[in-house]
Amino acid sequence: MITKADWQAVNHELMAEQRRAFGEPPPTEQLLAYTRGELPAEAEERVRDLLVCHPDFARAVAVPFPREAAMPGEADFLSETELANEWAQLQRRLHRPRSRTGGGVLQFPHALTALAAAIALVFAGLYWQAQSQLHRLDAPRLVVDEQLLQPDERTRGGQPAVTLTARGDSFLLIVKVAPEATQLAIVERTAAGERPLWSSEAVPRNDGTFAVIVPRRFVAPGEYQLVVSAGAERLATYSVRVEGE
Amino acid sequence: MKMRKSDDGRDERFKSLYQKYYRRMVKYYVHAFRLEQEDAEELTHDAFLRFYEAMDEYRGEAEWAFFESIARNVALNRIRSKGTIKRKMEYVDLEHPKAVAAGQAAQQHDALERKMMHDAIAALAPSQRQAVQLWLDGFTYDEIARVLRTTPEGVRSRLRDARRLLRARLGDDVTFPEDEE
Numbered sequence: 001m002i003t004k005a006d007w008q009a010v011n012h013e014l015m016a017e018q019r020r021a022f023g024e025p026p027p028t029e030q031l032l033a034y035t036r037g038e039l040p041a042e043a044e045e046r047v048r049d050l051l052v053c054h055p056d057f058a059r060a061v062a063v064p065f066p067r068e069a070a071m072p073g074e075a076d077f078l079s080e081t082e083l084a085n086e087w088a089q090l091q092r093r094l095h096r097p098r099s100r101t102g103g104g105v106l107q108f109p110h111a112l113t114a115l116a117a118a119i120a121l122v123f124a125g126l127y128w129q130a131q132s133q134l135h136r137l138d139a140p141r142l143v144v145d146e147q148l149l150q151p152d153e154r155t156r157g158g159q160p161a162v163t164l165t166a167r168g169d170s171f172l173l174i175v176k177v178a179p180e181a182t183q184l185a186i187v188e189r190t191a192a193g194e195r196p197l198w199s200s201e202a203v204p205r206n207d208g209t210f211a212v213i214v215p216r217r218f219v220a221p222g223e224y225q226l227v228v229s230a231g232a233e234r235l236a237t238y239s240v241r242v243e244g245e
Numbered sequence: 246m247k248m249r250k251s252d253d254g255r256d257e258r259f260k261s262l263y264q265k266y267y268r269r270m271v272k273y274y275v276h277a278f279r280l281e282q283e284d285a286e287e288l289t290h291d292a293f294l295r296f297y298e299a300m301d302e303y304r305g306e307a308e309w310a311f312f313e314s315i316a317r318n319v320a321l322n323r324i325r326s327k328g329t330i331k332r333k334m335e336y337v338d339l340e341h342p343k344a345v346a347a348g349q350a351a352q353q354h355d356a357l358e359r360k361m362m363h364d365a366i367a368a369l370a371p372s373q374r375q376a377v378q379l380w381l382d383g384f385t386y387d388e389i390a391r392v393l394r395t396t397p398e399g400v401r402s403r404l405r406d407a408r409r410l411l412r413a414r415l416g417d418d419v420t421f422p423e424d425e426e
Binding site for chain 1 (some may be wrong): 272293294299309311316355362366384423
């Protein structure tokens with residue numbers, strides 16, 4: 001007698017195989033485009049397969065987003081007192097420096113994400129002022145190589161992806177983020193399409209820039225794109241190539 | 246982060262939305278992302294804060310669509326950062342059923358049966374397989390329809406056809422989980 005548990009065990013085994021075959025869940029931007037029906041058929045089918053084997057993400061798509069406002073008198077409607085308390089909490093958070101990123105500089109969390117590109121970005125008009133000093137011997141050190149890149153739309157029809165030339169221990173990636181930016185992501189560009197490697201909330205430092213340190217030993221040769229977005233909208237992209245040493 | 250000075254009209258508009266949607270958003274996060282109440286409240290705060298910072302650029306329907314993008318984005322990033330929830334199910338080694346059986350005939354039979362089920366599901370057409378897999382994972386017809394971007398009727402049809410094909414492969418006496426629809 002085949003039980004429900006048998007079916008579920010088989011399904012979970014199949015999903016694990018599919019995760020190994022299909023890869024990581026779709027990037028948020030692609031997922032939102034999928035829910036709006038904006039993807040071409042082939043990409044849509046790929047997202048379907050990814051959702052089936054990443055059910056946490058499928059559930060996020062499956063549950064309808066709330067659209068009906070709660071009205072006064074309903075249990076979901078905040079009372080004036082509750083609203084005042086909530087508003088005070090939000091105000092405190094709005095004026096509190098965001099410390100989650102350790103002063104605005106992120107370290108790549110682990111090797112998988114650190115396969116990402118090495119990019120050094122400085123926007124026109126915004127210079128990264130930090131002068132990093134290279135210490136030899138055993139002292140902890142950070143090597144900062146700066147390379148001026150232009151957003152893709154400024155080089156369209158002209159230059160291909162910029163080849164990075166930095167040769168330090170680490171790369172410092174700097175990007176100016178617009179106030180409306182909500183996310184930064186690094187994707188690897190392959191013949192099969194884009195593969196998300198890393199993403200983060202866009203939490204800028206005081207000067208409006210966002211910085212990420214990538215250890216050089218984690219950088220693999222290939223083509224990458226850094227994407228700055230606000231929700232589903234891409235605000236800017238930067239294409240770079242990393243070549244083998 | 247550049248913060249705008251307090252703007253009474255903007256603040257009032259924000260408060261009005263917050264008052265009407267805060268609890269609905271918390272419930273949404275609990276349900277859609279299977280979060281604890283406390284985590285859902287924190288995510289709701291995050292989403293509304295991000296919305297507050299950029300809401301002036303949107304009005305009317307665009308405003309709520311913008312909020313939806315932010316809210317989904319915030320939660321999906323949370324899922325990504327935590328990794329997929331580990332399942333507690335014990336898996337059977339389908340490729341080496343004998344190793345599972347360890348000399349026990351009943352277990353060996355079960356393992357072989359599961360391998361047949363596995364292969365039968367994998368052999369379905371993609372649209373049927375996707376529906377079956379979500380259904381086995383506990384999704385309702387409506388939820389499957391939203392995930393696969395089709396209609397509940399379409400899901401019902403795919404599942405009916407899939408069950409027929411699975412019976413043809415596994416035998417007429419095969420039993421399926423109870424359909425809760």
